[in-house]
Amino acid sequence: MEMLVNCRRYLSVGSVKKFSLVSGYNLKCGLEVHTQLDTKHKLFSFSTNDPFGSVDKPNQNISYFDAALPGSQPILNYEVVLQALKLASVLGCSINYNSQFDRKHYFYGDQPLGYQITQHYSPIASNGHLRLSPKFDGIGGTKDKTIDIIQLQIEQDTGKSIYIENEDLTLLDFNRSNVPLIEMVTKPDFTTIEQVRAFVKKYQNLIKILGVSTGELETGAMRVDVNISINDLPRVELKNLPNTSSIVNAIKYEYNRQIEIIHNGKAEEELSFSETRGWNGSETVKLRSKETTIDYRYMPDSELPKLKLAEDIMKKVKESLPPLPDELFEQLTHHPYNLSLKDAKIFVISNTHTINYENAELRQYYLEVFKRYSDEIGAKNINPKLPNGWIINELIGDLNKLDLYLNDITPSLTPKVFAQLLSLIHTKKISKTSGKLLLFHVLKELKDRGSSSVPININFDTLIEEFELEQDTIRNKNDLVLLCQHIIDELDNKKMIADIISGKKKNGLKFLVGQGMRSSQGKLDPIELEKTFKSMLEIKW
CATH class of the missing domain: 1.10.10 (Arc Repressor Mutant, subunit A)
Structure with missing residues (x-):
């Protein structure tokens, strides 16, 4: 009885943060993630792939095929295939060298073909995995958690329906129609909400680093559906989850809702069949059940031949991949850099709200500064806190204050020049206070100079003499x-x-x-x- 009271208390959205799994009620989750690919053109046409950039101009980025005009035919964009193979490679998937496209039949206003082109029978990749670690991903415990991935498939996005209230009118915008997607389906391997949250964030950062997608949940560039079940009862699919907090809160609410149903003795009546529910921000609501399941009548697409890959393509794909997050964390948190995990994330985790630098750009600058500083001082004498603090705190802070971009200042404030400033501080020729003044002065000069393509010569020794900043030597x-x-x-x-x-x-x-x-x-x-x-x-x- 006490357990039931606790479950009921947690069901209100206001107390959704007061959550813990209940003993005897095992949570099992799987994810279906749709990712819009960042390509120049759409999946089967030469229309510009810019579903959000033309938000004020509906139906601007469309071709005959996007609008399903009779007689128009699909032409595969091979850039999409390359992006899919990149993702499949880092997820350790088995590659299907002879995949095919299928038609998923249903009619809705924003799907003018009357079917969606996808890869139902023979997807491009399958049997992958993504490993989560307590150290880097914050999943708790001491052991890694491996989430198995059933498949990756290429498919096309739909258009967008815009409902006009009080006018009984629906407008259709096909800018998003035929935008390339990768659908990733995991096994139901998640047993805690921390694992789900960590997976979404890790996958999101991974596709950004690969350049596959912007990964923005808020714009719909990445969309997550959750399949949830308790004690192996039939799964409930949760849709319309616009961000990470919604994903977490919807799982919490649904978990407690199902426990209450079981306690009330209604499991056979209400949880004995699969169901699809939506999230309205405060609770899950029923959308459809097995009785309303759609028969999509899948069949091979007669206008698209099988997608046959060259035998050596994966070798070339792997050679083109950038360093991956876990590898970078291992590198940056150990000797000689010894960064904290929090600081290492600044160089690894992509932040869409940061406009002054790109993570890869900043990381490369930091590594080069560190090497130059180490060469000048000597590897045995370096103080890793010096380059770490001056890049993360002083440089980034000044860029934000002056509204400067990193690539605006690096032609002049090269890693070699920045390392010279660190050397002056290390050898105590100038104090840290003087160093901060010099750095801000140099950046301000670069900002005032404007976007000139000709780099300027920065001589810290001359500036120290000019401003009389040399640190007093304590002779007496x-x-x-x-x-x-x-x-x-x-x-x-x-x-x-x-x-x-x-x-x-x-x-x-x-x-x-x-x-x-x-x-x-x-x-x-x-x-x-x-x-x-x-x-x-x-x-x-």
């Missing part, structure tokens, strides 16, 4: 002690000094160091200042 220890004593005397706050010494106000020491940096205009080494204050005040902590 007594001078530093006198400066620190002067700061303490000027403070004239015995209680604060006592609290610093006792450790009650540890941040007070940073205040003293800050005053020393201010007095020296940022030319002193803050570490030497801190050591001197600690020695003078006999601080033990």
Whole structure:
């Protein structure tokens, strides 16, 4: 009874975050993911593949075949095949060197052919997998989880129906019609919601890195349907899931809904058959059941010959692939880079909201800067925190402040030049404060100069001399002690000094160091200042 009460409490969407699997009720999920491919042309025509760029101009990117004019015939876009093979390769799929296209028959206004061209009987790839790890994907536990993939198939997207309220009118936009899709179907291997979330994010990043798709859920470039069952009862398919949070919340709601049905003794009545449900943002709602299942009458497409691949094509495809996320994480989180996983994600995980740099572009810049810095200082003497912090915090931060793109500044601020700045900081010729001022000054100059194709010469030694930023060399220890004593005397706050010494106000020491940096205009080494204050005040902590 207590378990039933808990399930009912969780059913409200307001408490959907209060979720945990219930003992004795095993969750099993499978995914069907439709991915719009980022190609120049559509799947079976020469129309521009830009389903979202012409959102204000309906029916602009269409050809005779997209609109199903009588007599028009499909012409296969081989770029689509290449994109599908890239994805199939990284997912470890078996490649079908003789695949075929089939017709899936149904009539709807946004599908003017009366059928969809897909690969039902003989898809281009099958039997793949994607591995999730606790370390990189946050699935919990200590063991990797492998999600098996049943197949990848190429198919065409439909048009878009636009319903006009209060006018009993439906408008049809065929810009999306015949846009190339890859449908990926997994086995029902997911047993936790964390695994589903991790898979969607990992797959999304993978297709972005491969250049296969933008992977945007919000625009429909990637669309996810979830098949869910409890204790091996018939599956329920969840559709209309527009983003990751909707996917997660819909699974949570449906899981608890089915548990309540079982507790009420209605499993045979309500869960003994397959069902399709939608998500309205707060609950799942019934769309259709097995009684309304459509007979698609699949048959081979008579106008498209079998797709026969050359024997050596996969060798060439594999050679063209970029480094994959897990490989990059392994590289960046170990010696010599030693990045945290959080920082490594900046160089690996594609973020569609970041406009100042591309991840691959930034990663390559970082690796080259690191190598140049290591060559100048010596591999045994490098401080990996220096290039890590200055690229991730200072450079990216300044690019955002100045609204600059990375490729705008790299012709002048080359990895070699940036490494010289790091070398000056490493050898304490300038302080970190002075380094920040110099970097911002250089970037501001590049922004003010505009988009000139001619790179400018950046000489940090000259700039240091011009702005008198060279760090004071502490030749006389007594001078530093006198400066620190002067700061303490000027403070004239015995209680604060006592609290610093006792450790009650540890941040007070940073205040003293800050005053020393201010007095020296940022030319002193803050570490030497801190050591001197600690020695003078006999601080033990």
